[in-house]
Amino acid sequence: MKNKNKYIILTISLLIVVFLSSCYQNTIDALSSFKFQLAILFDSEYRNKFAPDTTIDFINLDDYKQYRDNKDRIKKAQFLQFNYWIDSLHLANNRPFNPKTDNVEFEFIKFYLVFQEGGGMPSDPGKRFLLGTFNNVNVSNYYRNPEHILVVPEDVAKVIEEAVKVNPRFYIISEYSKVKGQQGPKESFPYIWARFDIAIRFEVSL
């Protein structure tokens, strides 16, 4: 009887040890990495621009301490969301845009990401990743208003996630359409100050 009890105790103990060690392992795995989001800010100030046109901004993640300090341990860098708003705009006659009285509407503004290659921007359009499109951009609605947020498509985010592990330098291309009701081939904007923020999720090993 005593021997039987001993075997029961031993079996139960072993099962418990196996079960709980797997729980410990799961916890250790979960706590072995740290995830945080980082908002990368683009302050884009341009003079003498036209519609339709494109603007190009360059970003080097090495300029961000959180990235630089952790880059050797980054497991994932997922581009999640981005938003866009206009801070200041001057109309053709160099008069500042007044959101209460003026009406300017772009058919769309598209944002692309392209990784730097050989110290410059590759010309191959196939290397551009479309982050998102804002349609019917009425400047009054976007004037110092951060509520226009897009989610980066999953397939694009996946490709960028892999690429950014080895290359932290990339360009953001903003493609402005023509303005609705535009008369000539180009509409002049002597001054544009726009901003877009990209939220990136980093997962780093601890």
Added chain:
Amino acid sequence: MRKLTNALLSLMIFFLISSNLTSTEPIKLTKNFTFFTEKNMQGYFKPLITSVGESMNSNLFTRALYPDYWSIGLDISIMGMFIPDDQKYYDAELPLAYGNTSVVKNALLSEGAIIKDVGGTYKQPTVYGGPSTTIFAAPQNKFTKTTSYNGELVPDSSYKSAYFAEGNDISFMAGLPSIQLIGAFPSRTELRLRFLPLPVQNEMMIYWAVILKQQFDHFFNLFDPDDHIGLAVHFAYHSMNRDPGLSLSTFAVGVHASKAWDFGLTAYGGIQYEGLSGEFKAERERGKTSVLDFDVMNNPYPEVRKGGPISFALESFNSFRLLGGLSYRTGIVELHADAAYASQPILNIGLTFWFAEWGKKEEKTESIERYEKIERYERIKKND
């Protein structure tokens, strides 16, 4: 016996001295945690501190029937806590002028919906939670360098987007395993001692605990000894110290009861009140920081931009525990398992090895020598 008492006293003195071993290096926040404000770091880690406190106050007792002789044992137990949903998020403090739309407008995308102009605090994940939510911000006048707001000067009006740490999606958290030395005394008193040194950034962090239990039902003859029912009080004190940097202490006080059966099984239960306090102090690593680092420069929290030390009080969500369990003893081994209702419900399981027992009172039995037996037998036969 005196030797044993001296040994226990020496061990206790060693624990107390060890906890005050002075280390000189302050804790440095690793690179990942420098963007936390004090309040947000406190909120982010509070459920983890709760788990630590709860695991420390686990496995304090099993049976309330303490022997009236000396014994020594070693107990090893492991436990885990279920993390409730409300501890997966905390109210993160937002930059000062968030919510004041004349200074800054903000917006976030949560579950497909745009939420605008949040201020004060906003729900963000704790260490056990899920994804965080970046709050996008648009200053309303970029050219103003400082803005007076609620009597304070907002560092500048270029209010930036706020971002936060994410959780690890943990629903069941393994607690700190406990290894404790047990000494039982003839007064039906039991003492449990724990001691664990852990290296933290080149300095030792010392954990020690004293758990004292006293059976008291026999003082009042509450139960028939043959019923094998016991009632006891318990008190525990734990300290975790890494000076400078971390000081944590927690205590538990409660009552527990048990009912044992002859075949080795014991059912036990108890309630206890728990408290936890302490402080965490650290320095943000500044070595490689440059004022030109975009994330430092653009951080909307003045505290983070300034750098400097970080310090906050350690707190726990838990103050009460209701526990029930079973133990089974065969030979020197006792297997015990219990479940407890607490702020984070707990499962605990362990093994106790009773190495030595002495000073047992001999049972009064009539010893009859062989020749006496014959005499008695003959006497009975005669009477017949």
